[in-house]
Every structure is written in structure tokens, then in C-alpha cells.
Amino acid sequence: MFEVWGPPLFMQMTNIAFFECSRCKSIFKPTPLPTVCEKCAGTLYVRYDFSGQRGLSARDSLGQNKDDRRWSGMWRYRKLLPTVEPVTLGEGWTPMLRSRRYENVFLKEEGANPTGTFKARGLSMAISMLRSYGVNKVAVPSAGNAGGAVAAYAAAAGMEAHIFMPKDVPMANQVECIAYGAHMTLVDGLISDCARIVTEKKQAEGWFDLSTLKEPFRVEGKKTMGFELVEQLGWEYPDAVFYPTGGGVGLIGMWKAFEEMEELGWITGKRPRMIAVQAAGCAPIAKAFDEGADASQMFQNAATFAAGLRVPKPYGDYIILENVRKSGGTVVALSDQQLLTSLRDWALHEGLLLSPEGAASTAAYDHLISIGFLKESDRVVLFNTGSGNKYTDVLARHLSDHG
Numbered sequence: 001m002f003e004v005w006g007p008p009l010f011m012q013m014t015n016i017a018f019f020e021c022s023r024c025k026s027i028f029k030p031t032p033l034p035t036v037c038e039k040c041a042g043t044l045y046v047r048y049d050f051s052g053q054r055g056l057s058a059r060d061s062l063g064q065n066k067d068d069r070r071w072s073g074m075w076r077y078r079k080l081l082p083t084v085e086p087v088t089l090g091e092g093w094t095p096m097l098r099s100r101r102y103e104n105v106f107l108k109e110e111g112a113n114p115t116g117t118f119k120a121r122g123l124s125m126a127i128s129m130l131r132s133y134g135v136n137k138v139a140v141p142s143a144g145n146a147g148g149a150v151a152a153y154a155a156a157a158g159m160e161a162h163i164f165m166p167k168d169v170p171m172a173n174q175v176e177c178i179a180y181g182a183h184m185t186l187v188d189g190l191i192s193d194c195a196r197i198v199t200e201k202k203q204a205e206g207w208f209d210l211s212t213l214k215e216p217f218r219v220e221g222k223k224t225m226g227f228e229l230v231e232q233l234g235w236e237y238p239d240a241v242f243y244p245t246g247g248g249v250g251l252i253g254m255w256k257a258f259e260e261m262e263e264l265g266w267i268t269g270k271r272p273r274m275i276a277v278q279a280a281g282c283a284p285i286a287k288a289f290d291e292g293a294d295a296s297q298m299f300q301n302a303a304t305f306a307a308g309l310r311v312p313k314p315y316g317d318y319i320i321l322e323n324v325r326k327s328g329g330t331v332v333a334l335s336d337q338q339l340l341t342s343l344r345d346w347a348l349h350e351g352l353l354l355s356p357e358g359a360a361s362t363a364a365y366d367h368l369i370s371i372g373f374l375k376e377s378d379r380v381v382l383f384n385t386g387s388g389n390k391y392t393d394v395l396a397r398h399l400s401d402h403g
């Protein structure tokens with residue numbers, strides 16, 4: 001747990017019952033500024049007092065009464081999130097688009113979020129909580145898009161942000177940090193090298209470390225993708241969910257959302273097969289999955305144009321692997337050329353400029369249909385985690401290389 005800064009604003013009205021370690025299952029009482037498990041350094045989950053939220057009447061009254069209509073986007077699920085005054089830029093409730101060509105394929109368009117990516121959800125939630133605890137300086141290692149989102153939400157919250165990113169991240173991420181007034185350091189290395197710097201400096205600098213899965217609240221924001229996809233499909237599970245997996249927070253969050261909705265009696269039926277999608281040039285989860293391992297190894301010489309997938313050793317690898325296996329899903333790793341081909345295919349035929357990571361979802365769908373892992377009659381949700389417009393420099397280079 002972390003030292004407390006600032007005034008004791010904490011938790012007069014919280015719905016947090018306790019924190020539970022995702023690895024050793026230890027339970028901790030609600031404390032300000034939770035980080036990771038004191039015993040094993042596993043990621044902590046928020047566990048709630050959900051009284052008043054059980055049953056279909058609570059579900060079907062979402063957004064119905066007058067008070068609720070003030071709350072838009074992902075905050076429509078605020079009663080299933082930690083109680084806090086939101087720092088919001090309009091995140092969540094993104095479009096669920098049906099493919100023009102395949103009637104059972106839906107694309108969850110996360111490019112519609114503030115800062116153009118799904119990162120907005122987790123960081124709106126986490127920055128809201130940190131503001132309520134009186135934190136005024138945050139730091140994060142990022143593959144790119146989390147950096148931009150931290151910069152934006154920290155600006156909105158009046159916090160100082162310190163962003164560490166590989167020096168070759170897309171230009172948009174660098175521009176965001178500069179425009180939002182974040183302290184940006186470009187590192188000659190990967191996100192794992194950036195993480196090392198944050199770990200070394202955070203105590204002396206008084207930074208709160210917002211690294212993926214080293215605090216429990218980004219998962220809470222990301223889990224709203226799970227609520228939304230189910231609600232947007234008429235409170236039914238799809239057969240499979242395709243998720244581009246770098247750090248894997250969304251996959252972890254959605255599985256938690258499914259658990260919570262079942263506990264509340266909001267949904268029944270078979271959960272979707274979770275398909276984690278990686279780039280062949282950085283595929284630690286795919287390798288661990290194929291080897292039957294419980295955790296990943298640092299992936300050597302990680303390289304892919306899908307910047308968000310360049311995470312050589314995800315902190316939550318053990319949770320991702322466990323969830324994918326429990327769901328009967330799989331992990332797919334595809335070449336950059338396959339991603340690029342699918343990106344062009346969806347731009348030409350669907351009018352959607354996907355991010356390279358989103359194109360990993362669409363390419364993985366084609367692949368799993370071709371090998372018979374899924375059938376065309378299976379209803380699937382493919383995540384496009386960000387807008388292709390954030391990658392114009394990267395795409396200009398690759399589209400001209402490959403014609």
C-alpha cells in the first residue's frame with residue numbers, strides 16, 4: 001500500500017467492500033491509494049457492496065430516472081464502479097457497429113473515445129480516484145496511447161503527469177503529451193525499460209505509479225467495455241470476443257464485468273470465448289499459451305508496427321492466460337503484413353480506418369474462421385481499440401511500403 005498524501009477525503013460513502021489479490025486471493029480492507037498485493041505483488045481487484053443493484057429491475061432501470069440522465073458514457077454503470085466524483089471527458093458508450101459484410105460480426109469502435117482510444121476508460125476512472133485521494137503527481141510507462149490519455153485526464157484533474165514512452169511511438173502520442181502539458185520522456189527502449197525508470201524514480205519524486213495493473217482502478221474503468229458489449233447486444237453474451245492484447249487490462253476487466261453481472265443476476269448463459277490477439281513480432285502471451293505455461297517470459301527483440309501490442313512481458317500475464325483458458329478461447333499471433341492487409345480490407349469495404357491493433361482483431365477473425373476454430377454463424381465482437389487517425393505517420397510509411 002502507498003503512503004497517503006493530502007487531506008483525508010477518503011471513502012465516507014464508498015461502495016468498496018475490500019480489495020482482493022488476483023493471485024494469492026488475500027483480502028485487504030479498503031485503504032486509500034491501493035497499489036498491489038502486499039504479499040505477492042499481484043494485481044488487486046476491487047470487490048463491492050452491491051446492495052440495491054441486484055436483479056433485473058436494477059439492470060433495466062439503468063439510465064432511466066431523472067438523476068441517472070446526468071450520467072452519460074461509461075458512467076451509466078457508476079453504481080458498479082467505485083463511488084467518486086468523475087473526471088470525465090465523455091468516455092465510453094462507444095458504437096457497436098455491425099459489419100456490412102458479415103451479419104454475425106460486430107465491431108466495438110473504441111476510437112470514438114476521448115483521445116481516440118479505449119485507454120480513456122481506465123484513466124478516467126483511475127484519475128478520478130486519485131484526485132479524490134488528493135494525489136497531485138502521477139507517472140506512467142506507456143506504449144503510446146495510455147500516455148496520451150494520462151496526459152489529457154491529468155490536465156483535466158489539475159495534476160502533474162510524467163509520461164515515459166519508447167522514442168518511436170506514433171507522433172500523435174508525443175503531440176498529445178506536449179499539448180496537454182505533460183512531462184514527456186522518450187526512451188531508447190521498450191515499455192519495459194520505461195517501467196524500470198518509473199519504478200526507480202517514483203519514490204524520490206513523489207509520483208503515484210499508474211502502470212498497468214499496479215493499481216486496481218484502471219481495470220474498473222476498462223470493465224465497462226464488458227457491460228456495454230452485453231447491453232448493446234440486448235443483454236446477451238456473444239460467442240466470442242476478440243481483444244488486441246498488449247497489457248491485457250480490457251480482457252481482464254471484461255471477464256470481471258461478466259462475473260459481476262452474473263453475481264447480480266443481470267445475465268445468464270455461456271460466457272464468450274475470449275480471443276487474445278497479438279502481433280507475431282511481440283507475442284509473449286501466445287507463446288505461453290501454446291506452451292501451457294501459467295505466465296509469460298520476456299519476449300526478446302519485440303518489434304511490430306502495432307505500437308500498443310509491443311508489451312514484451314505484461315504484468316497481468318497470469319490473469320490473461322487463466323481467463324482465456326477458462327473461456328475456451330485461444331491466443332492468436334499474426335504478422336504485421338496480415339494486420340496491414342486486414343486494415344486495408346476494413347478501410348476499403350467497411351469505411352473504417354482501424355488502428356493496427358484493431359486490425360489484429362479483424363485479421364484474427366479471418367484466421368480463426370479459416371482454420372475452423374469459429375463458424376460464420378458464431379456471433380462475435382471485435383475490438384477496435386483506437387482510431388487509425390492516431391497512426392497517420394505509421395500508416396503513411398507502411399501503406400506506401402506495401403502498396
Ligand SMILES: [Zn+2]
Pocket residue numbers: 021022023024025026037038039040041042
Ligand atoms: Zn497476493
